[in-house]
Amino acid sequence: MIELVYSPNWFHGKDIIIDTVSIVVLSLIAFFSIRCYRIDKENKNYLYLAISFIVIAFSFLFSIITNFTIYYKSIETANLGFLTLTYQAMRSTDILFFIGYLMHRILMLSGLFMLYCIYDKHSKSGMFLGLYLILVSTYFSRSAYYIFHLTMLVMLLIITLQYWKNYRKVMNKTSKWLFYGFSLITLSQIVFIFINTNPLLYVAAEIIQLLGYIGLLITFIKVLKDGKKKGKK
Secondary structure, rough: OOOOOOOOHHHHHHHHHHHHHHHHHHHHHHHHHHHHHHHHHOHHHHHHHHHHHHHHHHHHHHHHHHHHHHHHHHHHHHHOOOOHHHHHHHHHHHHHHHHHHHHHHHHHHHHHHHHHHOOOOOOOHHHHHHHHHHHHEEEEEEOOHHHHHHHHHHHHHHHHHHHHHHHHHHHHHHHHHHHOOOOOHHHHHHHHHHOOOOOHHHHHHHHHHHHHHHHHHHHHHHHHHHHHHHHHH
């Protein structure tokens, strides 16, 4: 059984728009990361960042598929009004829903784990352990949605702490924006954990998460501009 938490009726479909914007932002971050890697090929972290953000972007794509099937079922239920026909409409989209649901969670946690591994190098056994924990978290989040967001929160807290240490070390605007961006994304997961108590928290979490990714985009645009300035000198 999968536990679902619905957004407010007036917000139906708007989260799909936000996820679409998130995909565009993440794709741009990946693009700028690759550009930074071309400028400084000795720093492979830019390449790993690009791969991580591409994986997370795909996770949002599957999130859109999941939300679309949920809203499609709601529309069919409202329009048809007959139990049999509604049941058939739901059955026709089940496969899309389950694929979207599972792939969104697996790819999101995998992308975050890749980000984590950039700053904390693992052995092969550690990589397999990480993959195992991702699959276990995805499985148990079927019956308790907050397990997924709690797992994301733990990963993001570790990643954000690394960026905080980096900011304290170099003390520049780029590292500061990077820290702020991940702090907002981390905060969004705290809000997501409690969305079952109030549907408006779902709206707040979506907006906070989007602002976090926009903060990251600003960071990578600045890094690319700084890299070009250094290249001209």
